[in-house]
Amino acid sequence: MERVIEPPVLARQRETSWSLTAAFVVMVAIFAIGPFVVYPVFLMKALCFALFACAFNLLIGYVGLISFGHAMFFGWASYVTAYAAKSWGWPPELAIIVGTAAAAVLGVVAGSLAIRRQGIYFAMITLALAQMLYFFALQAKFTGGEDGIQGVPRGHLFGVFDLSNEMTMYFFILVVFLAGFLLIYRIINSPFGEVLKAIRENEQRAISLGYKTERYKLVAFVLSATLAGLAGSLNSLVFQLASLTDVHWSMSGDVVLMTLLGGLGTVFGPVVGAFLVIAMENYLAPFGQWVLVIQGAIFVVCVLLFRRGIVGELAQVLRVQL
């Protein structure tokens, strides 16, 4: 039976290959020039979601666990950051830290419940937990329910940088995104990451070699949750709004879509997937519900024909690592 994730060709190499470095340089260049060509707010949104998708990919691409509830981390971090910035008046760096920390705590709690099961049961538990948290957000006073938390101030970063300037905000987001991206890359290519891959390939053998696989999976889960939370925190500051959409299950579905489209288990796949999906949602917004149809169609086509995703197929064709 085919595994959910097919490791791309040559993925077992530990050294950073030239193709990865090249792709990284291209990515940074595009993002550096981007805001002068395209509406910066659109790019900021894409970056936040790219980070979200990368965090999600950590779990599915390298641990082999598909979570259908990642919106809970993204959304709740978003609420906590928004609340801290608006009602407590905290500066952006502290608001982001506390939001990310909230996601980490949530990750520990959810992870310890979900990790005990595999495959479809794992997915169902994460979905159920996310739904519980969605309904909690709907009713809790501090989240503002249907109204959300509005008018969140962006503040001054470190008291110096005025984040209400779109360009300043953009480069801040870019820096945080790159940091998160590199962190994930570092995690994957470390002894810890090797154990994760071993667990994905054959958990029984990893256990027989003496590894406490449950613990490794939990740590990976919490890391994934924390970084997803970071993405959510950034998102609430970009739009100055935290709302129910951020915790809804369709948000969880979106991130699965982005990662699937881009390429599960590839380094750049989630970034490409996130950009494509956000771009599509943006340009099709006037056409109402075609967004849903196209998203669904992408799922179908990817599962049937492009299981490796865009970047995965590209890597396969070029016989490089991406």
Add this chain to the structure above:
Amino acid sequence: MTPTGRLAFAVAALMCSVAAAQAQEDDVVKIGVLTDMSSLYSDIGGPGSVAAAKLAVEDFNPAAHGMKVEVISGDHQNKPDIGANLARQWYDVDHVDVIVDVPTSSVALAISEITREKNKVFLGSGPASSDLTGPKCSPNTIQWTYDTWMLANGTGKAVVKTGGDTWFFLTADYAFGQALERDTTKVVLANGGKVLGSVRHPLQTSDFSSFLLQAQASKAKIIGLANAGGDTVNAIKQGAEFGVTSGGQHFAGLLVFINDIEALSLKTAQGLVLTETWYWDMTDANRAFTKRWQASRPGKFPSMVPAGVYSSVIHYLKAVAALKSDTDGRAVVAKMKEMPTDDALFGKGSIRADGRKLHDAYLFEVKAPEESKYPGDDYKLRATIPAAEAFRPLKDGGCPLIGG
């Protein structure tokens, strides 16, 4: 030139062209109709509001004033984040100068904030929450057609005075519903009534059975529906199914539009008391407007929301023509407040310092099927509430723009 040099040159050229593009003054007055096109409130605002805006532009006759006016529209799907994103993009990228309509108070509150930040204009014909001219008031926002205080005082007072003195609320759980419940509770208590309980339901609920059961158990004479659109229609329909009215209780629709009455049919809705600030069949001018409006919305009737869109757009364009500029939102709004309003639909009126447009309100009762002579003949007038009494007194609002 080296590849890097070429790249640098290209980037610099791009940056220059982008900067140049932004330096241009834009000489088109762009009106963005942000509304609910496909769900809960699409009949109340939606394409009908877009049609009204276009009629207003036509009647204003931009060419005669040497102006160019464009109308675009967007769907906020009743979600604050979608509405906020669209508004941001409209203001930043598409050079929209004014946003109108926006039914759904939670979205309106978000739009009001962004409009203030970007110094544009927001003319809310659709939203209900009285907070828009209260604690959340803004020098860039005018609430045009109605608000929860007016509804509470119109319908609420009338119902209590005719014997409906015990209430149970069915409230839509967001800014609007909560504001409506709060304002109506004050009125009920002030007039000697009692509130026996309330229950909050999520926006766009399809099954009201358990909420209705709780309302029945409370034995309150009046079940106040602090919701609107599809939710109100569903609650009333299912109430009939569960024998609410045959059990002696009555529904009080705190925000009901003619579109809801049409959806319910006169048979179900007869006797319902409601407050609107405009009715299509009241004057010849209203009837004429409705006829033109129906060209794009056959078989439907305009509620006070599209009428408000028409009125607000005409007054906005007059202010812009007087100022000869649309770039400074606060200045335009100040001008709009300075000039008295006068249009075919609402007649003469004025705009208050807190952003509240003032006009008369009307208490209507839904006709019985036998009393209706033609399609759309749904209301009979019970009372007229003059503008001075219809809206919350200026000093009570808590608006930071007003001294107190």
Add this chain to the structure above:
Amino acid sequence: MFEVFGIPSQALFGQLLLGLINGSFYALLSLGLAVIFGMLDIINFTHGAQYMMGAFAAYLLLHHIGIGYWQALVIAPILIGLTGVLIERLFLKHLRNLDPLYGLLLTFGLGLVIEGLFRNYYGSSGLPYQVPEALQGGRNLGFMFLPNYRAWVIVLSLAVCFATWFAIERTRLGSYLRAATENPVLVRAFGINVPRMVTLTYGFGVGLAALAGVMAAPIYNVSPQMGSDLIIVVFAVVVIGGMGSIMGAILTGFALGIIEGLTKVFYPEASNTVIFVIMAIVLLIRPSGLFGRSA
């Protein structure tokens, strides 16, 4: 009137009955899902959209062809069941040998496509569908007024659930189906057309969803998103009951409907989440569900 924990019995029984009605829908839908998963190892995320299509079929049959509720109860499930057969032949067949999560992703995507297409065409506010004449009105039970139609819902779903359970667990056709799940190769060797059985079973499960949709049409508004929020709750029900167990799905559906109704009386804030809480607990203690076969 007596009181239970401070709640008047009238409110209690009323919400219990409403809970039973909701439970009927949970049971019918989770039955369809359990049949599909139990027999085919497919997690059918399209189920919500197929439920919605059933309701729309009833609406369209009435408004465009003039076919009423009673005929729609039979015609709609057959029509939508046929679309299910198409889906199985075109898409699901290719995923037979892959990890079941791919089936989940594909059916999830199909569900989005279907919902999106309907939303595009019909908008997202509801379309009205009248309760059929024969079932209008209701009777006063003393503790609440029970509309006749809702009583009918309970009766019909109990009947359909029982009939399905009987067909699968107690008839020869059912035993072929169950055998084919255990060992398709061997069953094929006996001359039974396994692929066709698989296709028809999927179609049947889908038909069950559509039937639930027709039954829901007069009560809940017929709208394109009526299935998507319901389906997550139904998945929780199936997981609690045991993914392969028919009886488990039925019993859990009704039971959870009642529990939800009780929660609405005693602790309304938790009524949306109680099913998920139960699911999380059950999965931790008994991963294969209350009635399921071993994981």
